[in-house]
Amino acid sequence: MLSKREWAWGYLLIAPMALGLAVFYLWPIAQTLYLSFTESGVFGGYTWVGTANFAELLGDEEMLGALGNTLLYAVLVLAGVPLSIVVAALLNVPGLRGLSVYRTLYFLPVVTMPAAVGLTWRYLFNGDFGAINHLLGKVGIDGPYWVGDPDFAIYAIAIVGVWSTIGYNAVLFLAGLQGIPRPYYEAASIDGAGRLRQFFRITLPLLTPTTFFVIVITMINALQVFDLVFLMIDLKSPALSGSRTIVYLFFEKGFVQNQRGLAAAIAVLLLGLILVLTAIQFRLQKKWVHYE
Amino acid sequence: MSRRPRTWPAHVLLTAGALVMVAPFAWQVVVSLQTLPESLRVPPKFTPSWQWSNFADVFRTVPLARQFLNTVVVTTAVTAGQLLLCSLAAYAFARLRFPGRGAVFMLFLAVLMVPAELFIIPRYEIMQGLGWLNTLQALIAPGVFGAFGTFLLRQFFLTLPKELDEAARLDGANPLQIYWHIMLPLVRPGLLALGLLTVMWSWSSLLWPLVVNTDPEMMTLSAGLASLRGQFQTNFPILFAGSVVASLPVIALFVVLQRHLIAGIAFTGSKG
Amino acid sequence: MRIRLPLAGLLALAVLAAGCGSSAEPAADGKVTISYAIWDKNDQAGAEKIIAAFQQANPKVTVKLEITPWEQYWTKLQTAASGGTAPDVFWMNSLNVRMYAKGGVIAPFDDAKAAGLPEAVVDGYRHDGKLYGLPHNVSIPALWYDKKIFDAAGVDYPTAGWTWDDVKAAAKKLTDPAKKQFGILAPMWDQGGFYNTMIQAGGHVLSPDGKKSGFDHPASIQGLEFWTGLIQDKLAPVAEIYTDTDPLQLFQSGKYGMYYGGVWFASTYWANPEIRERIDVAPLPKGPAREAVILLGLANAVSAKSEHPAESAAFAEFVSSEQAQKILSDSGGGALSVRPGTQDGWFKAFPSWKLKETYDASMPHGVPYPATLNTAQWQDVQNKLLAEAWSGKRPVAEVAREIAAQMNEILAKE
Numbered sequence: 001m002l003s004k005r006e007w008a009w010g011y012l013l014i015a016p017m018a019l020g021l022a023v024f025y026l027w028p029i030a031q032t033l034y035l036s037f038t039e040s041g042v043f044g045g046y047t048w049v050g051t052a053n054f055a056e057l058l059g060d061e062e063m064l065g066a067l068g069n070t071l072l073y074a075v076l077v078l079a080g081v082p083l084s085i086v087v088a089a090l091l092n093v094p095g096l097r098g099l100s101v102y103r104t105l106y107f108l109p110v111v112t113m114p115a116a117v118g119l120t121w122r123y124l125f126n127g128d129f130g131a132i133n134h135l136l137g138k139v140g141i142d143g144p145y146w147v148g149d150p151d152f153a154i155y156a157i158a159i160v161g162v163w164s165t166i167g168y169n170a171v172l173f174l175a176g177l178q179g180i181p182r183p184y185y186e187a188a189s190i191d192g193a194g195r196l197r198q199f200f201r202i203t204l205p206l207l208t209p210t211t212f213f214v215i216v217i218t219m220i221n222a223l224q225v226f227d228l229v230f231l232m233i234d235l236k237s238p239a240l241s242g243s244r245t246i247v248y249l250f251f252e253k254g255f256v257q258n259q260r261g262l263a264a265a266i267a268v269l270l271l272g273l274i275l276v277l278t279a280i281q282f283r284l285q286k287k288w289v290h291y292e
Numbered sequence: 293m294s295r296r297p298r299t300w301p302a303h304v305l306l307t308a309g310a311l312v313m314v315a316p317f318a319w320q321v322v323v324s325l326q327t328l329p330e331s332l333r334v335p336p337k338f339t340p341s342w343q344w345s346n347f348a349d350v351f352r353t354v355p356l357a358r359q360f361l362n363t364v365v366v367t368t369a370v371t372a373g374q375l376l377l378c379s380l381a382a383y384a385f386a387r388l389r390f391p392g393r394g395a396v397f398m399l400f401l402a403v404l405m406v407p408a409e410l411f412i413i414p415r416y417e418i419m420q421g422l423g424w425l426n427t428l429q430a431l432i433a434p435g436v437f438g439a440f441g442t443f444l445l446r447q448f449f450l451t452l453p454k455e456l457d458e459a460a461r462l463d464g465a466n467p468l469q470i471y472w473h474i475m476l477p478l479v480r481p482g483l484l485a486l487g488l489l490t491v492m493w494s495w496s497s498l499l500w501p502l503v504v505n506t507d508p509e510m511m512t513l514s515a516g517l518a519s520l521r522g523q524f525q526t527n528f529p530i531l532f533a534g535s536v537v538a539s540l541p542v543i544a545l546f547v548v549l550q551r552h553l554i555a556g557i558a559f560t561g562s563k564g
Numbered sequence: 565m566r567i568r569l570p571l572a573g574l575l576a577l578a579v580l581a582a583g584c585g586s587s588a589e590p591a592a593d594g595k596v597t598i599s600y601a602i603w604d605k606n607d608q609a610g611a612e613k614i615i616a617a618f619q620q621a622n623p624k625v626t627v628k629l630e631i632t633p634w635e636q637y638w639t640k641l642q643t644a645a646s647g648g649t650a651p652d653v654f655w656m657n658s659l660n661v662r663m664y665a666k667g668g669v670i671a672p673f674d675d676a677k678a679a680g681l682p683e684a685v686v687d688g689y690r691h692d693g694k695l696y697g698l699p700h701n702v703s704i705p706a707l708w709y710d711k712k713i714f715d716a717a718g719v720d721y722p723t724a725g726w727t728w729d730d731v732k733a734a735a736k737k738l739t740d741p742a743k744k745q746f747g748i749l750a751p752m753w754d755q756g757g758f759y760n761t762m763i764q765a766g767g768h769v770l771s772p773d774g775k776k777s778g779f780d781h782p783a784s785i786q787g788l789e790f791w792t793g794l795i796q797d798k799l800a801p802v803a804e805i806y807t808d809t810d811p812l813q814l815f816q817s818g819k820y821g822m823y824y825g826g827v828w829f830a831s832t833y834w835a836n837p838e839i840r841e842r843i844d845v846a847p848l849p850k851g852p853a854r855e856a857v858i859l860l861g862l863a864n865a866v867s868a869k870s871e872h873p874a875e876s877a878a879f880a881e882f883v884s885s886e887q888a889q890k891i892l893s894d895s896g897g898g899a900l901s902v903r904p905g906t907q908d909g910w911f912k913a914f915p916s917w918k919l920k921e922t923y924d925a926s927m928p929h930g931v932p933y934p935a936t937l938n939t940a941q942w943q944d945v946q947n948k949l950l951a952e953a954w955s956g957k958r959p960v961a962e963v964a965r966e967i968a969a970q971m972n973e974i975l976a977k978e
Binding site for chain 3: 041043044125127128130145146147148149236255256
């Protein structure tokens with residue numbers, strides 16, 4: 001007797017959200033797919049151009065450059081993931097006091113708006129007045145023009161990218177660490193394994209499900225990086241060739257040069273890239289992730 | 293426990309790391325209180341000169357107070373909307389049975405996989421069509437809907453014992469009453485986590501506000517900072533005064549409620 | 565528009581939608597409101613005074629000022645123009661005017677309306693023989709110098725008679741590597757920098773008919789090498805520094821002797837009391853072939869879709885009139901009025917500097933800022949490739965020839 005009424009309630013309660021998702025998510029996806037096959041006029045209107053946008057992008061120096069920069073950024077940010085594991089392991093040391101203070105401090109960059117973070121680091125990286133080159137100078141290194149030189153800009157941005165996600169990832173890893181049963185360690189202790197050995201033998205393998213989750217999330221976020229780059233590198237900067245990311249190019253084409261069709265094609269390519277790389281990750285996980 | 297492990301090496305390492313985390317913020321505050329020539333000094337000057345006029349300048353040259361208010365309004369509305377709509381849908385997905393539930397939920401999850409850039413151009417045209425460019429509702433409307441929040445809260449609803457609904461139903465309560473009076477109070481940790489995450493994202497989000505609201509009076513702080521950058525190029529004292537004002541509220545909120553936010557984030561990890 | 569906390573998501577949306585009113589209002593009593601869009605906040609005070617004067621003379625017309633920062637201005641304008649809702653009168657520059665004219669977005673003016681305005685500026689707003697903008701200000705590149713550095717090195721201040729050689733000789737004496745002090749700044753900048761020197765050397769950016777690039781002309785290359793030479797000789801800091809810190813601000817740090825900037829920097833520099841008495845300004849030095857100064861003026865354009873074309877055109881005309889131009893000067897903002905004889909108020913706002921001398925010496929040698937239909941497109945090529953020459957990665961001549969080749973391709977399609 002409850003089933004019919006329960007159906008109605010079910011539909012009623014999901015209706016607002018479903019409607020909103022249809023209007024602001026599903027319809028836009030379809031529309032973007034369509035637009036990626038069109039060219040937009042300077043003052044409005046779209047004309048069907050088939051696959052011309054994709055052909056243009058795949059041979060375009062800027063797009064290929066952006067693809068390369070984005071992938072390099074993603075690799076660099078992923079290389080920073082072990083740092084979060086170390087931080088989480090330290091926070092997990094038994095008997096450590098002040099855990100919540102440390103957690104707050106490490107989390108500060110995560111809760112600060114990326115626009116403000118980008119501006120701060122842009123100043124720290126300044127070739128002449130920046131604190132980073134000043135500190136490097138103290139140890140005899142003549143620091144580069146980090147954000148002015150296309151050869152260094154993406155590294156500078158990646159350093160900020162790592163810095164601003166360490167806290168977030170460490171929290172995830174800490175939760176993972178706390179899920180590892182104590183008896184494993186006690187047994188290892190009895191066998192005479194030192195703490196470092198326990199870390200590599202027990203902690204890392206049992207942490208792999210969390211590690212996998214963090215890697216996938218970090219990668220997806222890295223492939224969509226925009227805020228930091230936009231605040232650290234001006235639209236007219238010569239360093240843009242070495243630091244323009246895919247989403248930056250999307251913004252440039254779509255909302256600076258008003259080439260919406262081309263921008264839609266960039267977004268579609270980004271979707272493809274994310275799907276392919278995520279699928280590869282899921283394929284590879286079988287080889288290294290230990291599920292209990 | 294056989295022996296008490298030493299914790300000082302961990303403290304040394306963690307403190308060093310914490311310095312790296314905090315130093316940029318401290319430095320930002322210092323420079324926001326310097327004059328422009330001081331900020332360009334070699335070697336850098338590491339002390340403030342209490343140049344409070346930078347804060348006055350930034351409020352005078354951009355409608356920062358207005359942008360602050362915009363951000364508060366948008367963030368509040370988006371968060372309230374998300375909490376309500378996500379919890380409604382999540383409750384239905386977790387506790388009610390109806391045909392097509394699985395399929396619709398998969399569709400929600402699929403949306404979660406798609407990068408936000410795919411939504412922007414069509415949403416922009418929707419807003420243009422509605423005449424909503426340069427309005428706050430353009431920022432609020434897409435923000436109140438979210439597949440992530442639905443997914444997150446569904447996990448919380450799933451953990452509640454089945455007997456709760458049954459008992460309430462026997463008392464003659466309808467699903468909406470059960471949702472409101474019984475279920476919602478029990479998923480408060482989830483609501484808090486989602487609320488905090490939404491506040492954080494909404495407060496900081498840049499690309500959509502940048503695109504849709506080009507009138508400084510209608511911008512949020514994030515986009516306002518970006519356009520301040522355009523206006524003041526590399527005048528860092530002024531830019532930093534703006535940054536400090538823009539990022540302080542969320543930092544304060546976080547410091548007060550960090551336990552709940554962190555619990556929420558850890559939860560997303562364990563259920564991922 | 566008012567926003568309250570939504571009680572229920574969709575209900576709130578409906579409320580919001582209802583609260584968002586439309587701005588189209590019928591003219592009941594013959595009164596007319598026109599909108600005026602500008603991007604420079606520094607010009608707000610001047611623009612408001614000009615509007616007040618116009619409204620006094622035309623009581624039936626109300627002008628609504630809209631300021632949009634430069635970063636968003638063009639995107640917003642283009643979107644509005646696509647929807648047929650462009651402001652009635654709006655600021656235009658010579659880079660974009662042809663695209664808007666060709667797109668039918670802006671309406672032409674009678675050529676006679678520009679009578680008395682400098683031809684080098686007016687010419688930037690002609691497309692297919694018709695005038696599409698009435699200039700209201702002018703940007704004149706000029707040589708700023710730091711007197712303190714000159715005094716310390718015992719070098720005479722720049723004068724109107726200076727040549728390139730004088731610049732280089734002075735830069736050499738002013739440079740002091742030990743103090744990280746350089747004689748001059750050499751940013752990669754067209755309007756105040758290399759466009760001027762390319763023409764001063766006897767070259768050109770565009771052929772007179774606008775169909776061919778002039779970048780491969782030997783004299784043009786010489787004009788570019790003036791700058792890269794300064795960097796190579798270490799008289800100017802390396803290219804990357806200018807991306808890190810805006811040269812406009814670098815110059816204020818007191819470590820650079822000279823800077824090819826513009827007279828319009830006056831209001832920015834005046835705001836910094838530490839440098840007011842330390843710096844001064846002179847006209848751009850002569851090149852080996854001729855004197856030349858790129859003049860770029862902003863203009864007002866009138867929307868072709870304006871519902872009040874007559875009032876809009878009248879307002880645009882008024883902004884360029886002698887009365888309004890004097891108001892602009894007296895407001896002492898960033899912009900210098902374009903109509904000859906109206907600048908005194910502006911010069912007086914910055915009494916420490918030789919702005920009048922610079923103006924008088926520069927105006928006779930004004931050349932228009934080069935622009936075609938797709939200016940932005942070939943400037944993009946120009947900036948990308950020149951960056952390689954500025955950073956010393958490739959020789960200037962090779963880069964210049966590549967720019968010319970790519971530019972000619974773009975120009976051929978126009």
